[in-house]
Amino acid sequence: MPLNDQQQARLEKIRELRAQGVDPYPPRSSRTLAAADAVTRFVEVEPHLGGQPDPEPVTVAGRVVSIRDMGGSVFSHIRDGSGSIQLFLRRDTLGAEQLAWFKRYVDLNDFVEADGHLFRTRSGEISLQVTALRLLSKAINPPPDKWHGLTDVETRYRQRYVDLMTNPATRQVFVTRALVIRAIRRYLDERGFLEVETPTLQPVYGGAAARPFTTYYHALDQTFYLRISDELYLKRLIVGGYDRVYEICKDFRNEGIDARHNPEFTMLEFYVAYADYYDIMKMCEELIVFTAQEALGTLLLSWGPHMIDLTPPWPRISFREALLRYTGIDFLTVTDQPTLYRLARELGADVRPDTVWPRILDELLKTFVRPELIQPTFVYDYPVALSPLAKRKPEDPRLVERFQLFVGGLELANAYTELNDPLDQFYRFLEQARDRMRGDEEAMPIDEDYINALMYGMPPTGGFGLGIDRLIMLFTNRQTIREVILFPQLRSKPEPLGLTEDLQPYLDLVPGIHDPLAGEDFPVEANSG
RNA sequence: GGGCUGGUAGCUCAACUGGCAGAGCAGCGGACUUUUAAUCCGCGGGCUGUGGGUUCGAGUCCCACCCGGCCUACCA
Known part of the structure; x- marks a missing residue:
């Protein structure tokens, strides 16, 4: 599949620019202000300008997201990470030659930088009267539809960069995600928790009921598993003498993919010595309320047709x-x-x-x-058979001290008073082994080293696990987990994009390459993404 | 795994019962020196997901396959 007309036209522009001695990919920008800061600056100085442009020259930079050509003048918006600002390119100010150059060589999606003076247009928009303009990076692909953006779900996930550059709502989801994780860390750090890192590659998997991904470790000549949970390692650290530990990490479960499950997902687990599941329940409530306040500034969430109120206490x-x-x-x-x-x-x-x-x-x-x-609800005291790592209730050994938090119909968190009796733990493992023999692929294997750790003594401990992705779903009102994971799992396309073949005729545009390799008959193979 | 549903231009979408594959945006050419999805005139652009089949004729019907979406199953 050859390159389309727009891609070819842009590559030809690169050829012409190179011929003129213009580098379409210069190494540096001389931006002096981010777009949003330029706007802020003008708002501040405007009262002293008497309607004249700001005499102080500034340089802004960004991706060209719109061009309106009026003949003798051109309006164009550029966008950087901070926001966007309008450029006003006027023949009288910029010069006929530079204006023609802009019209000839600058396309949507290109990155440019512009020198000029801030002013306000007749229609009231703060803009830059441009005195000079330089190309920072030439784009070969055009943007999607300027009004509808990119809507094709498959492309949005496969080429998330296009989704992000087109859809502000997508960008916001991942900003919220970062704020949530930052707030969680802050909550825990301020309460004396130690953040730790435990193995992703594990010789024995455990801590949850799930099929693992399997890999082979050549140096050790041994099969390893990608963790399905970090639970058993974190509790070893409690045995080791840390009173409060947490880890935010990816877990991997070799199971189905649907609106609530991605095979690779992010989990928070924390463990607190000398605490029980009631203490943990209270912390869970505090943590999520704190996080919502920090990341969203509210305890009221839209969730599909519902309004969710996180105001504690939760039933x-x-x-x-x-x-x-x-x-x-x-x-x-x-x-x-x-x-x-x-x-x-x-x-x-x-x-x-x-x-x-x-x-x-x-x-x-x-x-x-x-x-x-x-509405947020704790369900507590589960049957023992569902919870092989939780402590039995002393008054009813058929039950364990465990709770789950449900919000928006999502299973959000899972916690219990940890089982620290090595003999009971051994018994539970044996039950799991029995289920395993009967064909339950998700039953846990016996982890002897973990039992050995418990034999050294573990204090009464409360533990907690939270599905970060699902929490983000809830906070951003996204009904699909794929919407809150930057690069969700998709099956590879059988045919690649075709660039390996299509771009070879243009390798002579790479500076300093005299022998483009393109003539060599190497196999055309590419990742399909 | 099962059911339903979708894949048409770079993007967003049309195309009746099988009858010349279209529009908007983007692109290209032209006009326009304060626009805001600018406007106006003109022009190109297609392996209709892939491979078979039926037919005088297939985007449309049939079969297989590929890649999505929804539901379901699995996921304590």
Whole structure:
């Protein structure tokens, strides 16, 4: 597929510029003010100017995002990271030759810098009366539709750079994302937490129920796994004597991709010695409220058709009550699988005759409870079989001290009083091993070293995990996790963009290259992105 | 994995029951010295996702495949 007419025209302009001795990609800019700062400056000095342009020369720079050619004058907006400013290129000011040069060689998407004087146009827009203009970087690809922007979802994800340069809303999502993560760090740092880094490549995976990605470590001649969780490492650090640790990291789960799941996602986990799950619940509430205030400045969130109010305290409902309320089933009295299965089927839950008892409970929670929990809600005290790393409730060993936070129908956080009894932990691992033998690929393998760590003694500890991506979804009102991940996972395209072939005729435009390699018959292979 | 749905110009989208593949923006040429999606005149631009098939004739119908989206399943 050859380059299109617009790309060819722009490459020809590069050829002409090179021939004129103009570098289309100079190494430096001499910008003196960001676009937004230039506007601010003019607002400040304007009262003293008596309607005249600011006599102080300034230089602004940015991407050309619009050009309106009026003949003897041209209006053009340029945009940098701070914002945008209008350039006014006037034949009388710039000179006929420079104006013609601009019209001939500058296209949308190019980066330019302009010297000139700030002033206000008749229609009231603060602009730069341009006295000189230089090309900073020549763009070969034109921008998408100036009014609709780029809307094709696939292209938006595959070529996120185009999405970002076109759609301000997309840029804002990732600004919010950064603010959220910054606020989380601040909250934890101010409370004496130690930020740590634990292995991404793990010889034994654990801390969650999921299929891992597998890789091979040549130097060690051994199979490794990309972490599905950092939980077991962080608790080793509690054993080691740190009282408060946290890590924000990518976890990897080799599972389906949908609106709430990306195989590679960002998780916050923190652990607090001498705390239990009630303490953690309180911190969870504080952390999310703090983060919303810092990143959004409000506790009221639009979420699809709903308004979510994060004002604490958030309601707490036990797993048992929740199930009772939304399904009428009391799981503490329905302890046999066949009866639970029958009741679940009567409610219309998608369970099979061989679905094990705890999985049916989980299915009921997901189907009937979770979608109802739009306002922030803690569900607590889970059945032990669903939670192999959580401590049992002393007054009822069928339950564990665990809670999950649901907001907007999303499972946002998961926490428990950590199981620190090495023998009980060993027993839970054995149960997992049994499930594994029965074909549950997601059951955890036994981690002997972790048991060994617990055998050295771990203080009573509360632990917490938060899905950062889902929190960002909630804060930015995005219903798809892909919208809050810069480069979400997509299947590779079978045919590449074709640039490897198409660009070869233009290699002579690279300065200093006398032997362009293009004539050599090397295989045309490219990443498809 | 299953169901539904989509892929047409650089971008956003049309094209009835199978009958000459179109528009807007962008581009190219021209006019215009305060515009704001500038305006006006003119002109180019297509492997209709890929490969087969049916037909006098396929963007349209059939089959297979590729890549998306939604739902579902899986994801304690």
